[in-house]
Amino acid sequence: MVMKISLLYLVLCFLAPSLWAEDPGMKSIGAMNVQLFFATNEDPAAAGGIAKRVPEIELKKLQAIQGLEFEHYRLMGRDMPEILKGYENWATPLLPSKEILVSFQPIRKSGDEKLQMVLEYWQSKRKVFSVNPILTMGKTLYLVGPEWRKGRLILAVKIEKLNE
């Protein structure tokens, strides 16, 4: 009996460090900034009460997109999730609604400011498309998405922070 207890104690001693060990995949390597805009030539009030005015700097960037010429832009929501090194991460820019979701997972870091990742666009709980761009920290990638209330929804994805 004493022998069995001793063996069990020994096994627990060996296993204990692994129980408290940190999962390296859970390490945060930075943060994303995912915004959802509503662009329209009609009355922007159609976006509803959650829509906010777009800051001037952001507005200029939106207006500079080739082939995208709308009169009004509104910010529908924003999420800034962490980028976990080894897991799929999610952004919910329309909270409390989860009609539009963005998942992203880092693939490869090149240099201090570039990160290739798999971006997936989810609409109505269904994955619609995925893309694997190399994102540069601070540069926004615009995903011009579906139509809604006589306008279009535009996702803006940006690496906000990238740890060394």
Place this chain on the structure above:
Amino acid sequence: MKKEKTEELFVKWIDGQLTSEEEVQVVSLLQENETLEGELQEMKSVSGSVTEEIPASVDPPYCDFFNSQLMRKVDLEIQSRTPSEMRGRQAKSFRWAWAPVGALALVLSFFAGHRISRPATVTVAQGQEEGRLIQFLPTVYFAGESLEAEVIADSDGDVSAIFVHGLAAIRDDIDFATVTTSTELPKSYARSEARRFD
């Protein structure tokens, strides 16, 4: 009687090849010297043991066929040593050299084609720039629907916008200010949330 003659008689006696005259001689020899009989018996036992251990020679089966094949090989060998055949054999022995020659020709033709296909007006810097732009433009993968994507790069060659055409419009009655969790969320999303709050 000479010793050699005696031994010859003994050998014949062992092999059972004595003539009647020789048999008489052997009997008289044994009568003259009694020790010879013991010696003779010993020789006979040795001969018997050797015969038991070493089997008698056997003729090869189909010996005619074996001999004809052997002769054919000999003839071929002789013919191959004639001057014309020797040249042929030398040519055959150098066939391996065609492999590296072929590989070299392929490499040369690749470089020749590469040089021809690139316009002379394109500078090295321009070529590198094009390569960089193409390298950074990502591919869009759709989940089964008939969608199209237009990828736009900025002046640095980084992707700046992706226009997705053909997406189903979101119903106008959907209000993003309300919670829409009536349908099940993606399982991977639920797993991620669970991980976050662990």
